[in-house]
Amino acid sequence: MAIVKPFKAVRPSRDKVALVSSKSYEFYSPAELGAKLNFNPFSFLHIINPGYKYHQEVSGEQRFQLVHNRYVTFKENQIFIQDDVPSFYIYESIDNNSTFCGLIAATSVKDYTNNKIKKHEETIGKREQLFENYLKVTGFNAEPVLLTFKDDENLSKIIKREKKKRPEYEFSTTDKQLHKLWVITDDKVKQQITEGFYKINDLYIADGHHRSASSALLAKDLASENKNHTGNEPYNFFMSYLIPESNLKISAFNRFIKDLNGNSVKDFLVKLNAVFSIEHKGQQIYSPPKKHHFSMYLDGEFYALVLRKNKYNFTDALSKLDAEILYRTVLHPILGIDDLTNNDRIGYSQNKTNSIAIKTKIDAGLFKVGFGLMPVTIDEMKVVANANLKMPPKTTYIQPKLRSGLTIYEF
Numbered sequence: 001m002a003i004v005k006p007f008k009a010v011r012p013s014r015d016k017v018a019l020v021s022s023k024s025y026e027f028y029s030p031a032e033l034g035a036k037l038n039f040n041p042f043s044f045l046h047i048i049n050p051g052y053k054y055h056q057e058v059s060g061e062q063r064f065q066l067v068h069n070r071y072v073t074f075k076e077n078q079i080f081i082q083d084d085v086p087s088f089y090i091y092e093s094i095d096n097n098s099t100f101c102g103l104i105a106a107t108s109v110k111d112y113t114n115n116k117i118k119k120h121e122e123t124i125g126k127r128e129q130l131f132e133n134y135l136k137v138t139g140f141n142a143e144p145v146l147l148t149f150k151d152d153e154n155l156s157k158i159i160k161r162e163k164k165k166r167p168e169y170e171f172s173t174t175d176k177q178l179h180k181l182w183v184i185t186d187d188k189v190k191q192q193i194t195e196g197f198y199k200i201n202d203l204y205i206a207d208g209h210h211r212s213a214s215s216a217l218l219a220k221d222l223a224s225e226n227k228n229h230t231g232n233e234p235y236n237f238f239m240s241y242l243i244p245e246s247n248l249k250i251s252a253f254n255r256f257i258k259d260l261n262g263n264s265v266k267d268f269l270v271k272l273n274a275v276f277s278i279e280h281k282g283q284q285i286y287s288p289p290k291k292h293h294f295s296m297y298l299d300g301e302f303y304a305l306v307l308r309k310n311k312y313n314f315t316d317a318l319s320k321l322d323a324e325i326l327y328r329t330v331l332h333p334i335l336g337i338d339d340l341t342n343n344d345r346i347g348y349s350q351n352k353t354n355s356i357a358i359k360t361k362i363d364a365g366l367f368k369v370g371f372g373l374m375p376v377t378i379d380e381m382k383v384v385a386n387a388n389l390k391m392p393p394k395t396t397y398i399q400p401k402l403r404s405g406l407t408i409y410e411f
Contacts (some may be wrong), residue, residue, distance in 0.1 A: 001091065001106070001116070001198050001199070001200075001201065002108075002111060002116060002117075002197045002198065002200045002201070002202070002203050002251035003107065003108035003110070003111055003151070003197075003323070004103075004105045004106070004107055004108075004182070004194060004197035004198075004240075004242065004384045005086070005105060005106045005153055005197070005237065006086035006087050006088045006105060006106070006138065006190050006194075007086050007087070007105070007106040007122075007234070007237070007239070007409060008082055008084070008085065008086050008087070008088065008192075008410075009082070009083050009089060009407040009408060009409065010075070010080045010081070010082045010083075010140070010212070010404070010407070010408040010409075010410060011080065011081060011082075011406070011407055011408070012042075012079060012080060012081075012405065013078060013079060013080075013081055014168065014169065016042050016079055016167050017171060017406070018171035018173065019040055019042040019043065019172075019173070020042050020043065020079060020080075020405050021044060021046045021062065021179075021403045021404065021405045021406045022036070022043055022045050022176075022403060022404050022405055023401070023403060023404070024098050024401065024402070024404055025045070025048060025049075025402075025404070027401070029086050030134050033045065033049070034158050036354050037049060037052050041058040042079060044142065044404050044405030045172070045354045046070060046176060046198075047070040047071050047142075047405070048067055048142075048404075049076060050063065050067055050070045051063065051066065051067070053070075055246075057179070058128045061137060061147060062132065064133065064137035064138055067134075067137075067138045067202075068137060068138045068139060071139075071140060073137065075090070077210075078116075078391070079143050080408065082165065082410075083183070083185075084191075085185055086324060086397060087183050087184055088103055088104070088105050088183075088184040088189075088193055089103065089104035089105070089181055089182065089183055089184070089407055090102075090103055090104075090159055090162055090163060090180075090181065090182040090184065091103075091179075091181050091241065091406070091407075092102050092163070092179070092180045092181075093173075093177050093178070093179050093400055094177065094178040095176060095177045095178070096176065096178075097239065098249060098399065098400075099189050099247075100243060100247055100249075100399065100400035101159065101163075101247065102241050102242050102243030102244070102247070103155075103241070103242045103243075103245070104144055104191070104222050104238035104239065104240070104241050104242075104358070104407050105193075105239075105240060106234075106238070106239060106240070106241060106409065107145070107147065107203065107239075107240040107242075108236065108237055108239060109215055109235075109236050109240060110231075110236065110298040110396060111203070112212055112213075112215070112216050112238075113216055115388070116198065116201075116202060116203065116204050117147065117202075117204075117205060117212065118202055118203070118204050118205065118382075118385035118386065119205050119209055119212070119383050119385060119390070120204070120205065120381050120390065120391050120396075121205075121209045121383040121390055121391055121393070121395075122209075122341075122390040122393075123209050123210050123213045123343065126215050127204045127214075127253075128209050128213045128217055129214075129217065131211065131361050132214040132215075132217040132218045132221065134214075135214060135215065135218050135222065135411065136218055136222075136411075139410060139411055140408050140409060140410045140411065141211070141215070141238065141239055141404055141408070141409045142404045142405050142408045142409075143208075143211070143403075143404045143410075144208070144239040144240050144241040144402055144407070144409075145205060145207070145215075145238060145241070145399065146205070146206040146207040146208055146240070146241050146400070146402060147203045147204065147205060147206065147208075147237070147241065147242045147244065148203070148204050148206045148242070148243055148244070148245045148248050148378070149197075149203050149204070149242060149243075149244065149245065149260045150200065150244075151222050151244040151245060152199075152200060152244070154183030154192075154196050154197060155193065155196045155197070155244075155251075156244065157196075158192055158193060158196065159187065161298070162184055163180075163191065165182060167180040167181055167202055168182060168183045169181040171408075179302045179335060179403070179406075181406065181407075187317070191282055197391060202386075203240075203242070204245075204381065204382055204385055205385075205398060206248055206381075206396075206398045207241075207398045207401075207402075208240075208242065210302075211238070212238065215238035218235055218411065219236050222235045222411070223236075228397075234409070234410060234411050235411045237409075238409065239407065239408075241400075241402055241411035244401070245378045245382075248378055248398060248399075249398070249399040249400075250376055250377070250378065250381070250396050250397070250398050250399075251350055251351055251353045251375050251378075251396075251397040252322075252350075252372070252373045252374060252375040252376070252396075252397065253323075253348045253349065253350055253351065253373070253394040253395065253397055254348065254349045254351050254357055254358050254372050254373070255323075255326065255331070255346065255348060255369045255370065255371045255394075256346065256347040256348070256349070256358075256361055256366070256367035256371075257331070257335050257337065257344045257345060257367060257368060257369050257370075258344075258346075258347075258366075258367050258368055259345065259348055260335065260368055260369065260370050261322070261335045261336040265298065265299055266336070268298075268334065268369075268396060270409070271334050272305065272330065272334070274297075274311065275308055275311050275312065275324075275329045276294070276305040276306060276307055276308060276329075276400055277305075277306045277308060278303055278304070278305055279303065279304040279350050280303055281301070281303060281304055282302065282303035283300075283301065283302070284302060285302060285359070286302040286303075286304055286372075287339070287372055288304075288322075288341055288372055288373060288374050289374075290374060291322060291374055292306065292307040292309070292322060292325065293305065293306050293307075293374065294306075294307075294322065294326065294371055294372065294373060295358065295371065295372035296369065296370070296371050296372075297358045297359055297362050297366070297369070298362070298369045298370075299368045299371075300362075300363065302359075307321035307329075311330065311369050312328075314327065316387065316389065317384045317387050317389055318384055318387075318389040318390075318391070319381070320380070321374075321376060321380060321384070321391060321392075321395065322374055323376075323391065323395040324391070324392055324395075326371060326373065327340065327392055331346070340392050341393050345371045347361075347366070347367060348394040349361070350397035351372060351373075351397070351399070358370035358371075358372055367375070368370060375396070375397075376391070376395055376396050381396065
């Protein structure tokens with residue numbers, strides 16, 4: 001019984017939406033970011049980089065206040081306009097390889113705290129608190145949490161029907177993606193969507209664990225300050241992009257280690273052989289074909305590693321994940337990596353296509369050894385979440401990646 005409701009989004013004017021919306025901040029190189037800020041005065045990046053206008057670095061609450069001020073300026077200049085009525089928003093992105101389509105809506109903090117919205121990643125307290133402070137000072141959130149749910153025929157029919165209408169937005173971006181957004185204002189359709197989600201038992205966070213956790217902190221904080229708290233205030237909800245699980249795309253993350261923890265290459269291979277059968281692939285680029293198989297690149301050569309299952313104990317859903325297996329059998333006991341969240345000896349890169357990234361980074365001397373894994377499946381992710389277990393960091397690279405500033409949720 002998931003609570004999903006419409007809200008009054010603040011959105012770019014139709015004529016400026018292609019200029020305003022942006023990728024998430026971390027996806028821009030410094031050169032790309034500078035170009036956007038220099039040549040596009042309407043970019044949402046100007047709001048989250050308020051110091052750029054003044055040619056100075058700002059941080060902490062001073063930065064948060066300047067973000068708020070820049071946001072207000074965009075609203076005053078009618079670059080952003082708030083909808084008159086609560087609405088649902090169908091958002092679709094299309095590129096050469098994939099089409100993603102889902103619903104932007106407000107989801108319940110109560111569902112999050114009651115574990116109706118389920119998590120599969122651990123969060124870091126300091127990051128939760130930092131983003132809560134950001135939300136409280138700025139008063140808005142511009143990037144939805146990515147949630148997934150079991151495919152529902154009735155909801156799919158509603159979305160398919162609404163997509164036959166002219167979209168409010170239809171624009172392309174320089175990364176060769178086509179973006180479309182439909183605004184649903186009809187009360188009957190909104191009721192159908194709300195009732196449709198009410199019949200769904202659980203929602204799962206695909207991406208945005210810290211944003212969700214920070215929204216829960218904010219709701220608790222603001223409720224304690226509000227003597228007239230009812231539970232219906234905007235801070236009791238957070239903006240989400242809800243997408244059927246069949247439309248979710250999950251890729252793996254490669255792991256890289258800077259050294260062999262004092263082992264020679266020969267000694268390292270001997271220790272590996274106690275837990276894995278090893279096949280030397282030489283210069284042949286190799287990617288793991290199935291679960292519990294791993295690729296390894298070391299000293300200019302590829303190896304295929306296959307877990308010796310009689311040497312490893314499967315105890316729960318977490319223990320069956322390849323990322324956890326690699327940690328328990330190699331990263332921790334052999335390479336001395338204890339804390340995966342705070343160790344500069346380990347690096348990661350998403351692997352959407354092949355194993356070239358492993359070879360490139362090792363050959364460049366940035367790391368000593370690299371490992372490639374099979375992607376986690378949606379079913380594995382759900383089983384881990386249902387068991388209240390948490391995956392290791394950087395276990396999943398999940399698409400779609402959402403744009404900032406397309407719809408904004410105010411608290």
